[in-house]
Amino acid sequence: xxxxxxxxxxxxxxxxxxxxxxxxxxxxxxxxxxxxxxxxxxxxxxxxxxxxxxxxxxxxxxxxxxxxxxxxxxxxxxxxxxxxxxxxxxxxxxxxxxxxxxxxxxxxxxxxxxxxxxxxxxxxxxxxxxxxxxxxxxxxxxxxxxxxxxxxxxxxxxxxxxxxxxxxxxxxxxxxxxxxxxxxxxxxxxxxxxxxxxxxxxxxxxxxxxxxxxxxxxxxxxxxxxxxxxxxxxxxxxxxxxxxxxxxxxxxxxxxxxxxxxxxxxxxxxxxxxxxxxxxxxxxxxxxxxxxxxxxxxxxxxxxxxxxxxxxxxxxxxxxxxxxxxxxxxxxxxxxxxxxxxxxxxxxxxxxxxxxxxxxxxxxxxxxxxxxxxxxxxxxxxxxx
Amino acid sequence: xxxxxxxxxxxxxxxxxxxxxxxxxxxxxxxxxxxxxxxxxxxxxxxxxxxxxxxxxxxxxxxxxxxxxxxxxxxxxxxxxxxxxxxxxxxxxxxxxxxxxxxxxxxxxxxxxxxxxxxxxxxxxxxxxxxxxxxxxxxxxxxxxxxxxxxxxxxxxxxxxxxxxxxxxxxxxxxxxxxxxxxxxxxxxxxxxxxxxxxxxxxxxxxxxxxxxxxxxxxxxxxxxxxxxxxxxxxxxxxxxxxxxxxxxxxxxxxxxxxxxxxxxxxxxxxxxxxxxxxxxxxxxxxxxxxxxxxxxxxxxxxxxxxxxxxxxxxxxxxxxxxxxxxxxxxxxxxxxxxxxx
Numbered sequence: 001x002x003x004x005x006x007x008x009x010x011x012x013x014x015x016x017x018x019x020x021x022x023x024x025x026x027x028x029x030x031x032x033x034x035x036x037x038x039x040x041x042x043x044x045x046x047x048x049x050x051x052x053x054x055x056x057x058x059x060x061x062x063x064x065x066x067x068x069x070x071x072x073x074x075x076x077x078x079x080x081x082x083x084x085x086x087x088x089x090x091x092x093x094x095x096x097x098x099x100x101x102x103x104x105x106x107x108x109x110x111x112x113x114x115x116x117x118x119x120x121x122x123x124x125x126x127x128x129x130x131x132x133x134x135x136x137x138x139x140x141x142x143x144x145x146x147x148x149x150x151x152x153x154x155x156x157x158x159x160x161x162x163x164x165x166x167x168x169x170x171x172x173x174x175x176x177x178x179x180x181x182x183x184x185x186x187x188x189x190x191x192x193x194x195x196x197x198x199x200x201x202x203x204x205x206x207x208x209x210x211x212x213x214x215x216x217x218x219x220x221x222x223x224x225x226x227x228x229x230x231x232x233x234x235x236x237x238x239x240x241x242x243x244x245x246x247x248x249x250x251x252x253x254x255x256x257x258x259x260x261x262x263x264x265x266x267x268x269x270x271x272x273x274x275x276x277x278x279x280x281x282x283x284x285x286x287x288x289x290x291x292x293x294x295x296x297x298x299x300x301x302x303x304x305x306x307x308x309x310x311x312x313x314x315x316x317x318x319x320x321x322x323x324x325x326x327x328x329x330x331x332x333x334x335x336x337x338x339x340x341x342x343x344x345x346x347x348x349x350x351x352x353x354x355x356x357x358x359x360x361x362x363x364x365x366x367x368x369x370x371x372x373x374x375x376x377x378x379x380x381x382x383x384x385x
Numbered sequence: 386x387x388x389x390x391x392x393x394x395x396x397x398x399x400x401x402x403x404x405x406x407x408x409x410x411x412x413x414x415x416x417x418x419x420x421x422x423x424x425x426x427x428x429x430x431x432x433x434x435x436x437x438x439x440x441x442x443x444x445x446x447x448x449x450x451x452x453x454x455x456x457x458x459x460x461x462x463x464x465x466x467x468x469x470x471x472x473x474x475x476x477x478x479x480x481x482x483x484x485x486x487x488x489x490x491x492x493x494x495x496x497x498x499x500x501x502x503x504x505x506x507x508x509x510x511x512x513x514x515x516x517x518x519x520x521x522x523x524x525x526x527x528x529x530x531x532x533x534x535x536x537x538x539x540x541x542x543x544x545x546x547x548x549x550x551x552x553x554x555x556x557x558x559x560x561x562x563x564x565x566x567x568x569x570x571x572x573x574x575x576x577x578x579x580x581x582x583x584x585x586x587x588x589x590x591x592x593x594x595x596x597x598x599x600x601x602x603x604x605x606x607x608x609x610x611x612x613x614x615x616x617x618x619x620x621x622x623x624x625x626x627x628x629x630x631x632x633x634x635x636x637x638x639x640x641x642x643x644x645x646x647x648x649x650x651x652x653x654x655x656x657x658x659x660x661x662x663x664x665x666x667x668x669x670x671x672x673x674x675x676x677x678x679x680x681x682x683x684x685x686x687x688x689x690x691x692x693x694x695x696x697x698x699x700x701x702x703x704x705x706x707x708x709x710x711x712x713x714x715x716x717x718x719x720x721x722x723x724x725x726x727x
Contacts, residue, residue, distance in 0.1 A: 062516045109708055113715065116420050116515050117666075120658045121711065127655055128704040136697025261655065265523060272520060325535060333535070336527030343521040344509070 010197060017280070018190045025179065033291055036178040041294075042287045043185035044246045047192045049270040049282035051239020054196055055232050056268070057277035058205060060212035061111070064119045064264050065126025068106070069099045069237040071133065071259035073244025075141060078254045082153040088176055088184065088249040092242060099241025100234050107233035111226055114215065126264055133256035146255035181250045188246065192239060193283070199235070200279055208232050212277075240267075269339050275349030284350060289335070296334060299327035387566035392684045394556065398573040398642070400680020401580030402428075405635035406657040407664065407672035408587060409628035415604040415667045416624045419507055420515055422522035424632055425654025426529040427498065431633025432645035433533055434494050436542050438487035442468050442479060482547045484641055491637045492630055499629025503622045526651065534647040541644035546572040572641050579638050584673055587631060591669075600624055604667070659707045665720025675718055679703050 020027075024042065028034045033042075052066050073095035080091040110121040133141040141147055149155075176184055199205045207228050210218055218225050248254055257263075266289070274285025304320045304327065311319060326334045346353055406428055413421050445464045453461040468476035479486060506525065510518045545551070550571040558564050591597035603610045603617050611617045636645070643649065656679070664675030685691060687699035698705075710717060 060516070062519065064519075109712065113711060116519065117662060117711065119516075119519060120662050121708070123655060124659055124704040124707055128701045131700035132697060135700050261651070265527075268520065268523075330531060330535060332527060333531035336524045336531060339524030339527065340506075340521055343517055343524060344506075347513075347517055 005201065010201065013279075014194060014197060017193055021186050021190055022183070024186070025182070031291075033294070036182045038290065038294055039182045040185050040246075040250050041290045043182065043189045044243050044250070045267070045270065045286040045290055046283035047185075047189050047246070048240055048243035048267055049274070049286040050189075050192050050196050051236040051243070052267045053236075053271050053276060053278075053282040054199060054239065055236035056271060057282070058200075058208035058212060059229050059232050061114065061229060061233070062119045062268070063110075063122040063233075063236075064261065064268070065106075065122035065124070065129075066236070066240055066267055067259050067261070067263035068126040068129040069103060069240035070244040070247070070263065070267075071129065071254070071256065072102050073099045073241030074248045074254035074258055075133075075147060075244075076241070077245035077248035078147045078149060078252060079140075081149045081155070081248070081252055083156065085155040086149070086252075087172070088245075091245050091249060092188075095241040095245030095248075096238050099244070100238045103234040103237025103241075104230070107230050107237070111229050111233060123261060123264070126259060126261060130256055130259040130261075133259060141254070141256060144256070146253050148253045176249050185246050185250065188242060189283075192242070193279070195235075197279060204228065204231070265339075266335075269335065269342075271349075272347070273338070273342050273349055275351030278349070278351040281349050281351040288350075292334075293331060296327045296331045297329075300324075387562055388688065390556070390562070390567050391569070392688055393681055394567070394569050394573070394577075396681030396684035397677060398577045398580075398680075399683065400677035401577050402635050402639055402653065402676075403657055403660045403680050404673045404676025405580050405583060406632050406653055407660040407676050408584060408669060409632045410657055410661050411664070411667060411669055411672040412587075412624055412628045412631075414661070415669070416600060416607075416621050417503075417507065417511065418607075419510060420518050420522070421507070422519055422654065423502070423526040423529065424522075424628075425650035425652075425657065426526040427495070427629050427632040427650070428636040428639075428653055429533065429645065429647065429650030430498060430529065431491055431495060431636025432640050432649065433537060433636075434491035434633060435484055435487040435544055435637045435640045436537065436645060438490040439483045439544060441490075442466065442483055442486075444468075446470055484544055484546060484637065487637055488634060491633050495630040495633030496626045498633075499626035500622060502629070503625040507625065508618075508622075526654070530647050530650065537647065539647060541646040543644040544640035546575075546641035550575050576638050576642060580635065583631060583634060587627070588669070590627075596620065596623075656703060659703055661717075663707050663710050663717055665717030668717070668719040671717060671719030679706065682706060 021043070024039055025034050025036075028039070033039070048066075048070060052063070055066075056062055076094040076098040077088075077091035080094040084090050106122070106125050110118055110125065113121060134143055175181075199208075207225075211225050211229060215225055244254075244258065247258070267286075270285040270289050271282045272285070273288060274283065275281030301320065301324055304323050305316070308316050308319050308323070324330070326337075342349065348355075406424060409427070410421060410424050413419055413424070444467050446467050448463045448465070450461045450463055455461050466476065466480060468479055470476070472479070502525075506521065510521060552571055553568045554571045554574060555564055556567045556569045556574075591601055599610065599615055599617070599620055603621065607617060636649075639645075657676075660675045660679055661672055663679060664671030664673070682702055683699065686695075686702040691698060714720075
């Protein structure tokens with residue numbers, strides 16, 4: 001399914017997207033999401049999902065181990081902080097290099113198989129990285145405690161080398177917390193969006209879509225698809241690496257739990273929720289999930305009682321106890337249910353939902369136009385269909 | 386020699402659990418063509434069947450004895466499980482044997498769970514792409530896991546094996562080694578025997594019953610069996626339920642070895658999938674033998690001698706083997722041609 005696009009509409013979309021991202025602090029304030037920590041998460045996980053979508057959305061290869069690249073990116077960034085100083089730019093470079101290298105190695109092996117084998121292989125690699133980060137690689141990853149930047153680290157290029165106070169990543173004197181941190185992430189998200197838009201419109205992207213629709217036919221025409229899928233895998237791994245390093249930039253520590261399969265599952269959910277294979281969908285999905293995670297985990301029994309206080313007493317108790325299953329600690333239950341509901345009823349995600357609704361209106365309108373000629377009301381026309 | 390025997394034994398009981406889960410996964414995959422990421426959750430549910438059963442028969446009657454007081458001066462409460470009050474010594478024995486007895490409770494419970502899961506959810510996913518099957522069962526696994534966490538808490542709940550098999554056994558004597566060299570917990574032996582007999586039971590069921598014949602035929606060519614006028618869907622529902630029971634029983638009997646907690650299912654699932662892939666998708670003997678093989682390999686890798694040469698190998702050996710097998714023999718050890726080739 002290709003929608004008609006033109007360079008002009010792409011440019012328009014890009015400008016609109018950039019404006020929307022940069023003005024997020026303003027238009028998200030009324031819904032209680034206009035504070036920098038959450039906005040940073042929106043941008044970071046948006047980037048993560050955007051990269052994942054380049055693989056899953058375009059080629060249809062479902063990777064269940066993408067969180068490994070996120071973790072590798074984080075570790076690389078923290079090591080860059082430790083060795084080179086708190087500037088985020090070398091950290092980004094390090095993360096991209098390392099996560100791409102890992103992606104080349106893992107992708108080279110995993111992409112020999114497709115379908116469910118690919119999912120299991122990527123899952124196996126992610127679990128392997130996770131287990132190793134916890135046990136053998138403790139000198140590099142600092143095991144369960146997680147890797148942090150210490151005052152005693154060399155940090156070669158830090159001129160000031162302050163010996164006290166907390167260590168915060170800073171870009172030539174701008175500390176990467178709060179709004180500056182958010183704008184840094186947002187800038188990278190916009191760059192990522194631009195790259196992904198270009199890939200979507202390029203012959204390369206077309207090739208990836210062809211892989212998704214029928215890989216056999218591609219091979220029969222004498223085309224080796226593996227370089228294309230590998231390229232997609234590496235690009236999407238690099239995106240995940242950048243997202244991981246941004247996590248470290250906004251909060252300079254890295255832990256192995258970022259690589260766990262739950263984290264991989266979460267990015268799959270974000271992409272599916274928004275709509276795999278669409279440009280905006282994954283970012284939308286990532287934003288929604290992080291937003292609701294934030295809201296839902298903050299609720300507790302008291303807030304629920306306050307919300308449902310309009311109900312009569314005999315109903316309030318059961319309703320509150322039922323609702324409390326899904327909030328706070330139970331947020332994962334909601335996430336799982338959401339996962340199932342989306343896959344069952346709306347496999348194309350929210351973007352498909354939008355498309356369905358707009359199509360419905362469009363069809364109605366065209367039928368209204370026709371309907372006058374046939375002297376039938378639009379309602380009966382849709383009912384007859 | 387004794388160290389090797391010990392490690393083989395160590396691997397076999399873990400391998401038994403892998404083999405049982407992988408067997409169910411392969412059954413479901415071979416018949417229904419569905420990739421069930423919730424199978425680990427079924428294993429976990431089975432384990433919690435044992436916990437529930439233990440809770441149920443352990444319900445206590447509290448009698449306050451006004452004539453005696455405790456050291457704090459409050460009236461002495463005499464707690465006694467109802468089952469002992471009603472059945473006397475039989476009740477005590479039942480409490481002791483709560484884990485094996487909970488099989489009786491777990492079979493109908495898991496049959497029901499399997500039936501509801503298949504009819505309610507999986508059935509609608511036969512024709513959908515594998516990616517969607519993976520995703521929806523993954524979501525289901527999270528939901529089941531979180532429900533268990535809500536009711537039983539996040540901490541592991543240890544279960545005791547019956548007294549008679551709680552101790553250790555000198556295995557080495559039987560095979561001509563010096564006494565005291567290979568001493569092994571008895572319950573693990575019981576688990577190994579149990580898993581072997583359960584596997585044997587499933588194979589016998591498939592091999593010697595008409596029902597099993599239809600199922601095997603369905604695994605080979607589903608459409609033709611349907612064309613012959615056999616209601617394959619209904620049989621496959623039962624296959625799903627049987628696979629759920631197998632996973633559940635594996636979980637029930639595993640509780641004395643590993644105290645069950647809510648995420649045990651996922652830990653086993655990832656490994657079981659690797660087992661299925663190594664054994665060959667759609668091959669039942671492959672799944673079983675790969676289960677035992679990988680279990681044993683893992684326990685060998687966790688020997689201190691091996692660990693000093695290759696540190697951390699015990700954590701990754703299974704994945705490493707899977708990667709190598711998939712590269713060398715893409716179909717797995719005993720994979721059939723034409724199953725999940727694309």
